[in-house]
Amino acid sequence: MMRSVPIGEAARQSGVKVPTIRYYEHIGLLPAPKRSEGNRRHYETSDLRRLAFIRHSRELGFDIEAIRTLLTLQDNPSQPCATADTIAQARLADVVQRIRSLTALKAELELMVEGCRHGKVGECRVIEVLADHSQCEHARH
Amino acid sequence: MMRSVPIGEAARQSGVKVPTIRYYEHIGLLPAPKRSEGNRRHYETSDLRRLAFIRHSRELGFDIEAIRTLLTLQDNPSQPCATADTIAQARLADVVQRIRSLTALKAELELMVEGCRHGKVGECRVIEVLADHSQCEHARH
DNA sequence: GCTTGCTCCTCTAGTCGCTAGAGAATGTAG
């Protein structure tokens, strides 16, 4: 079993890019790992787990501050998980809201694109709608 | 009829904030308007129309470069509108993709939140799922 | 005239979450 891996291998295993790993260390999200004689970072399994946690959280759209809190919670398993739940619920509400507004946008854009007769700009529905918001009545944004 | 309005009024009418209007001027998206004796900007109706166009485009999620192109097209009504159509279609494709990925996220987050038994962090489904990506099998992200 | 309070001016720096690049050192394969 390999005890620790250099940053490039950590990047490969976690799917987080090398400069991003260093960035996470810099902002204190990931603890500074031990260094080799030649001053290179070497990551233990626990670091890789933490990195995977961060990556998954980022994929789910949590911001750095939320992840910082979630990591602190993970480090203290005996605490109540209300905070974690609240953070996840807030993120869910945000996602739901975003889907709603993007769905309205989609309808708007479809109308624009369908309405385009592929002629001159002067008669182009795309430009026309952009210039006149009141032409989007059915979807408020 | 009022010939021209100061920046605050332009902001009110367009829904674009004052510093943002100045920013748009700075990056060359909005032409520099005439100034009063006391060096204040005064906007004509044509500027307000352009500002509305920009605002609506931003609401629909077009980036500044796309808007720059769209505005140039609007200024040249005799050109074919293929470019405008392409830009709108690209934006639509992007929106559709985003909705797809957010919908997957939503499912993931719902599972997490529903699974939380509101006990201790050590048994919290939210934290658990974040730590172990393989627990999200049904929705790839 | 004078003061109060609002609007406006320019300029710089900060936000978020990275990403890119310079320039140097270290490690590894042939």
Added chain:
DNA sequence: CTACATTCTCTAGCGACTAGAGGAGCAAGC
């Protein structure tokens, strides 16, 4: 021993604003 890859630190840039400092202009009330 020589390539070449990987790593190091550090600074600057991205997009689209936003915030704040420090000062000037302007309209209304006294």
